[in-house]
Amino acid sequence: MYNKLLKIEDLELSFKMYEGISYVLKKINLDLNKGEKVALVGESGSGKSVTTKLILGLLNQKNVTKKGKILFNDRNILNLSQNEFKKIRGNNITIIFQDPIAALNPVFKIKDQFYEVNLNDKKMSKKDSFIRACEALNKVSIRDPERILESYPFQLSGGLAQRVVITMAMINKPELLLADEPSTALDVKIQNQALDLMDDLTRETNTAVLLITHNMGVVRKFAEKVYVIYRGVIVEEGTKKQLFKNPGHPYTKALLEAIPKLSGDGLPTHDNNPPDYALIPKYVH
Amino acid sequence: MIKISNISKKFFIKNTIVKALQDINLIIEEKDCFAIVGESGSGKTTLANIILGIYQQDNGDIWFEKNQLHRKRSLYQRKLIQYVQQNPMSTLNPKKTILNTISLPLKIHNVVNKNQITERVKKLLSYVGLEPEFMVRYPDTLSGGQKQRVAIARALAAEPRVLILDEPTSALDVIVQSKVLNLLLKLKKEFNLTYIFITHDLSVVRNIANKVIVMNKGKIEESGNTKNVFLNPQSQYTKELIKAIPTVLDEEDALKPK
């Protein structure tokens, strides 16, 4: 309890819609230690993305019902006020998204967006912000940071934008970095570079990372501990080694088997009538 | 079957000239599953668009059997080569039912009589594993995998000989992807189709394509039989690409080039 940076306890989430109530998260439990790299793996509709929204306090509409606890440094942040969240977001907890160029405001230059992020920390002049941003970009091997800072998001390539976004997310040395599908749908090389960069930066500041993804390859490259989520239920939990060497839950096995292999033995076959994975009990290594 | 000679294409974006394709030559034979791989910006989508007649090439020719293909095509030429797009979310008109969407190629190419359309659509849906009740539904009630199946059914409706598939499964979850890929292979065999498969996902290519070309910045880096290219990549670029594949088994790691 003492060491745990983030502890999610029996978290439940449901939405009231025209068709009825949609239960998105059904009592999930998850924890992260300081500096730990954890992956939350699942397919679309599993509820993995809404988990990050709840951690950031972004789901407050009338038709949302939340139960359980999200303990950040032993403090339950599930129902904090927006004012309280503003202090945490951007400082202690930051997030990076799938499409870096979409995450940046298209009408502001990069330097202005850095300014906004820097201001979160303390009062800072634009000049100081520029210098701080330059230093941060230099550290991640971006040559001519001045030119980048004077550019608009659409002028950057996808890979460069991703590095900028990661740098922005880390500049205030957050305790927890949320990465929501940070690998773009294309270009494995850029994906790998982004993951390497995240690894370097977070190691330095001992920032914990919660990586949300559907890509097992990314999990294997980056994570230390893995949670597998299926339709709002955590079905397996273990270290990377345990999960990949000895997957326990049928769903995890199905996920791993479905990936086409480099050995080229043909496409994986699949079960036409799979069991309801949510009913099979959770496998803990 | 399809011969591409000396195709080049330039784009003018803002004040720069982008050489999307430079002197591309390739031959696709009947019943091939021909993969075109590359990163974004490699030109693979531009090449597909030229084959489909969306863009006009600056130089070079495209031949389909004995006939040359230009950008302006006859209805018959359009029928022969059909297309499955990258993004299943936007490939179906949200205001049209599935029946309506799949009927469109049937009507344009006069594949069947008016009163046989519903029957044919039912049949096409069955080929892709969807029940007839899907006909009256709208796209927003379908999952990504289901939408892509509808897109495949629509492509097959015109009874083409070639299907161009542009990242057909990249936006799908891995288990759904596996099912759709299996479906595509089954259909290829059943209808004697030729596939041109464009993707960045090398693991998929390794398992479904018999030939592959690797594109880099508008040029062909390497080409040949899939097995040969993967087991014995010649160009450094190809080696880098293979090394970057996110593999999940130790045995796979061992297969990567050093």
Added chain:
Amino acid sequence: MNIFKTKYFYKYSRNPLSVIGLVIVTIVISLALLAPYITPFPEHVGPFTDFANKSKPPSWKYIFGTDKIGRDIFTRVVFGYRISLTLGFVVLSIAVPIGVAMGLCAGYIGRKTELILMRITDIFLAIPALVLALSIIGLLDRPNLFYTMIAVSMAWWPWYTRLIYNITRSIKTEGYITAAEIMGASKLHIMFREILPNCLPSLLTKITLDLGFVILVGSSLSFLGLGAQSPTPDLGTMVAKGASFLPDTWWFSLFPGFAILIIVLGFNLVGDGLKDMFDVDV
């Protein structure tokens, strides 16, 4: 299919104001349709005088009172709604098809068509609706309801061109349009069977909002004496004629004026409700 049970109605009814607007519009349209059967004095709408009962204040017999020549104002207001609604529907029946067709062509056919059509549209858009309508009426020999309708239609179509043009441009790069093009669909098919259905939510919302505005503009023109002529009951004309008799016989202008307010408000509320329900911007 019970319309009240659909998902759309559920979403629409989340906002109480939208429901109020719908009630108002339903009542007004029902009144207008049933006018001859539900009004106490339908003959007062034609050439009728009853000087014995002139300028009577509101009473149980004459709910809104009588006007200067003894006609029941309540009856005339309900019939006045007929005129206003007719104006609204006719104007939009002319303006919408023209505007939509032009917008689709300008957005999809090609650069040259786009340039020509949109420049014409821009010219019309630059002139405020009321001013444009006045100018057109000024060109015609004498004012009447028919000319008013033509004039207002001419002022209205460009807004539909602009709306449809914008939507067309934004969706013409969507996957399903490209798919149809590759398949060999004709430009006509793509414009009317692929693009147009996607314009419907915005279109319906705008038409509803516009019904209110057209009625307002029409009433303003009648107020200036350019609308339906006597003895046809026109709400704007009634307000104008009664204005010189304020404040003594306040009921001459108040009830017709209030009637205009109610119908315009009703359409506005419904339009806003549709806007939220469809989640569009018009």
